[in-house]
Amino acid sequence: MATDFWSPVKLSVEIAVVSGFIVLVTGILLGxxxxxxxxxxxxxxxxxxxxxxVLPPTVVGFLLIIVFGKNSVIGQVIEWLFHQPVMFTWWAAVIASTVVAFPLMYQSAKTGFEAVDHDIEDAARVDGASEWKILFFISIPLALKAIISGGILSFTRALGEFGATLMFAGNLPGKTQTTPLAIYIAIDSGNMEMAWMWVICMVSLSFLLLLFVHLMKD
Structure with missing residues (x-):
């Protein structure tokens, strides 16, 4: 029972960590x-x-199938490179989580960078600093609270992703069955005890992460 319980939790955390790293990097750069x-x-x-x-998760999942499916150019290229389609794989779950979590990271990073005093950045340019040095040593440190907040919110969103993952990655135990999917299956099969255990785990983890965000802002 312990293995059955921790398997989707572990998978959810792994997927959320990878997708969180991707949205952190892309969110900072685009922001x-x-x-x-x-x-x-x-x-x-x-x-x-x-x-x-704002899109329904099923719409996001449908669009991911269109973009990365076997009939798309991108899907065919991926299948040619890796000798298998990306759909119904661990990476499909990562892609789905990344897409739905990205807006939170992007919006937080953009808001943080907009609040940075541009005179400080301009002074660094006058002193000969490159744009990359300005980003890493001035912009990011000054917008760090917003970036950390966005990163945690994105991680939490990726952790709880359900609809797009179900459509694009499927519900394969030990492979793509994350905790939200496991909860759905447990309820559907009448296993309320296991469902409650997963729900308590997810609520506790999400609560702690959001609490940290609020304490950081105070």
Whole structure:
């Protein structure tokens, strides 16, 4: 029973960690770019980046199937490179979690970078600092609270992803069955004791992470 309980929890954490790292890097880079630049079509692009936040998870899952499925160019390239489709794999769960978690990281990072005093960055440029040095030694440290907050919220969102993962990665025990999927199956099969154990685990972990975010802001 212990193995049955911890398997989806472990899988959920592993997927959330990997997707969290991906959204952390991409969110910081895109957040920095979008915070400092104005260009034609910026509003449209930003709307697209935030769209997964409001779309139903099943819609996100459907779009992922279209983009990465066997009939798509991307799906065929992946299958040619790795000799297997990405759908119904561990990486499919990572992709689904990354897509739904990214908007939280992006929005937090962008807000943090917009609050940075640009005079400090300009002074560093005058002294000859490269854009990468400015990013790592000035912009990120000054926006660190917002970045950490976004990272934790993204991790929590990835941890609880259900709909897109079910459609795109499936529900394969030990492979793609994350805790939210395991809870669904447990309830469907009438195993309320196991469902309650997973629910308590997820609520406790999410509560602690969100509590940390609030304490950090105070």
């Amino acid at each position: 920095k770019i979008m915070a400092n630049r104005s260009f034609k079509g910026k509003v449209i692009l930003e709307t697209i980046l935030l769209l997964p936040l």
